[in-house]
Amino acid sequence: MTAKNDTADTPPLRQPSVRAVAMPSDTNPTGDIFGGWLMSQMDLAAGTAAARRAKGRTATVFVDSMSFLRPVHVGDEVSFFTDIIHVGRTSLRIKVQAWRQTRFEETSDKVTEGIFTFVALDEGGRPRPLDPDAKSDA
Numbered sequence: 001m002t003a004k005n006d007t008a009d010t011p012p013l014r015q016p017s018v019r020a021v022a023m024p025s026d027t028n029p030t031g032d033i034f035g036g037w038l039m040s041q042m043d044l045a046a047g048t049a050a051a052r053r054a055k056g057r058t059a060t061v062f063v064d065s066m067s068f069l070r071p072v073h074v075g076d077e078v079s080f081f082t083d084i085i086h087v088g089r090t091s092l093r094i095k096v097q098a099w100r101q102t103r104f105e106e107t108s109d110k111v112t113e114g115i116f117t118f119v120a121l122d123e124g125g126r127p128r129p130l131d132p133d134a135k136s137d138a
Contacts, residue, residue: 011110016080017081019077021075022075023074026074031073032071038068038072039112046118047118049094050120053134056128057121059119065113070109076102082095089129092120096115098112
């Protein structure tokens with residue numbers, strides 16, 4: 001695991017797992033970014049962390065604790081940070097935080113967070129054990 005920033009008002013002090021710019025095609029009728037777009041980006045970030053830790057194929061099996069804290073607007077750059085919070089025999093739980101930065105400011109706001117559960121898969125798509133001693137940079 002990597003070092004965490006203990007201040008809840010600032011993003012973690014590391015590179016994000018994924019960074020994306022919210023585009024007009026990602027909006028709902030009121031002009032805010034769809035929650036589904038944010039959730040899919042979070043799943044990509046968590047999936048990257050899971051695959052690195054599992055050293056192979058993984059699949060999302062559960063999402064819980066989703067919190068949408070603030071809206072995201074077109075043009076915002078959104079950074080997705082991951083932390084592996086639990087490693088089981090075949091599964092991993094990964095916390096994902098999404099932070100937005102507008103095009104015109106240097107400050108960031110946390111907009112979303114959630115916990116994603118992944119299962120490591122073998123070549124046949126069946127759950128496989130994780131190496132309990134492996135480390136990850138998630």
